[in-house]
Amino acid sequence: MDFATSAFSFLYQFGDAFAFLVIASAGLAVIFGMMGVINLAHGEFIMCGAYVTVWAARAGAPLPLAIFVGALVAGAVGMLLERVVIRRLYHRPLDSIVATWGVSLIATQGVLILLGSTMQGVGTPLGSVAIGAFSYSVYRLVLMAAAIGLLLALYLLFYRTRYGVIARATIEAPGTARALGVDTARVYSLTFGLGAFLAGLCGGLYAPTMTMVPTMGATFIVESFVTVVVGGADIFLGAAPAAAILAAIRASLTAWQGQLFGQIGLLVAVIVVIRVLPGGLSGVLRRVRR
């Protein structure tokens, strides 16, 4: 095996981990990073998106459309949840942990009762490509592109649209925004819905690569929290570089010691980052930029 193929193999591992962290944490970065709500039901929004995607795909919809439908349904569920539960808990962040964990229990077990312990998935599309001694799944390369595209789209949404300006203003100074005539309750509701939509998108994108079980959300939740906490409040200055750093840590630890150590490395990283950089990476980057 020559140097180029092993370098590409590592790059692929890194890109795969990076895409996973970015896509899994985007929704949480909006809900936790921006709104400050700890949403333990994040994994269940992902599960919701994945299930709807598979259902739509098996009903005959082309996969991209199915993924979009999955994300939309998750977003709608998110807005409903915000209206019924989360809205009452904005000033009680610790209680929102308990409440969203309750929601997550109901969702996981409810899906288990209604749809059974497993559901037939859709196969991973697009086949694979051989480079050197190994073959790589093309769909995973698509996911890497999707992660970059997602970051770009979010940037445009938050910095180039009217909603983006209003949302950032509401998060930054709710009182002032309200005084200027912004319907902040609606902005919170939309932003929570956006976070749920992104979680559903994650579920849809990863649905073809995973086994469809009601507890599949748990696969994502630890990684997404780690990314958001390491990143800090800002998605672009925080979550994206955090995902890159964590992906490097994870890819190298996994290659060296196996998957469990990759996960342990991530968790240790988050503990150290909270202690050393309480504002996350985005706090540091912002200070440097100033």
Added chain:
Amino acid sequence: MTVFDKPTLAEAAPVARRSRTAIWLARLEGPQTMGRGPRFWAAVAVAVVTAAAYPLFVDGWTVGNAAYFLVWTFMAMGLGVVWGYGGALSFGQTAFFGVAGYAYGVLTINFGAAYGFTLFAAVLSVAIGALLAAVIGYFMFYGRIQGVFVGIVTLSVTLVLSTFMAQTAGPEWAIGAARLNGFNGMSGMPPLTIPWLGGDIALFADRPLYYLLLALVVLTYLGLRMLLNAPFGNVLVAIRENPQRAEMLGYDVRLYQVLAFTLGGGLAGLSGVLYTAWGQYITPSSMGLTAAALPIVWVAVGGRMDITATLLGTLLVLSVFQALTIYGSQYALVAMGALLLLTVLLTPDGVVAAAMRRVGRAFAGRRRR
């Protein structure tokens, strides 16, 4: 003087010099705990006598099951102190639970149960749990980590431990004679054994263990009541209400938080040791995500800002949950989630705490008339 006929705070106040014991006993009642006066203590006495008489009417298996409920109350009361009184939501009490449980297993498997060693191992394991909590607490609170980030750090710690223990399946992972056994967990450690003339008494999950646990629960409960009404508890509540103000008044907020966290870790460790001794096994999943969330459920549903509510709520939730599991296992978790959600939305202070307040008000109203 017993706890039943001691003077209330108001009655005792004019006496200029009181013995240290009298001061601590007076702290059984106070501003930080609900329940005062002869009626309350009569209710406590009735509850303890009922609990003590309970094994006379049921079979050994049921008693062992009741002992299982009691095992968890220590971790819950510890979380009540850290979260309810101190205001720091720890999501990782199970880390100390697991570490102490594993420590008990490693110690007793290696050194056996003779000469009362299991009791020494239990104390040592609880100390190890408390020490780990002190280290993590120092790391967090002296680093000024606050709010939800305490939850995330503690959750990360317990998940690291659980993930690490899950991969210790191979024979190279052993401490002395004790194999860690990866995901399947460690088993085969002796139960708590009391050395006695004419043969040791091994406390299997039956009546003797139940009485030991009941005694420990009562002692811990009364001890915590005294501690929480002592200056320590008052400062802790002041920190919960307003850390800046507490600091301006000259209290080292960090020190008090670390002390409370260590106490909570020690109590979680006590639960871990007793759990391991009760069932003679411990697995990594006892430190996993689901296990880590359970103490929060008990404490939140019962009422986190009062130690009595925490204790009763834990026992209530555990028995309701078990009943649900027996009668409709797959709906148990849905009901659990709904219970949590409704508690947070309707009675944010906890179901048991709200009920106790209502009962207290009814009694107070009658007295006034």
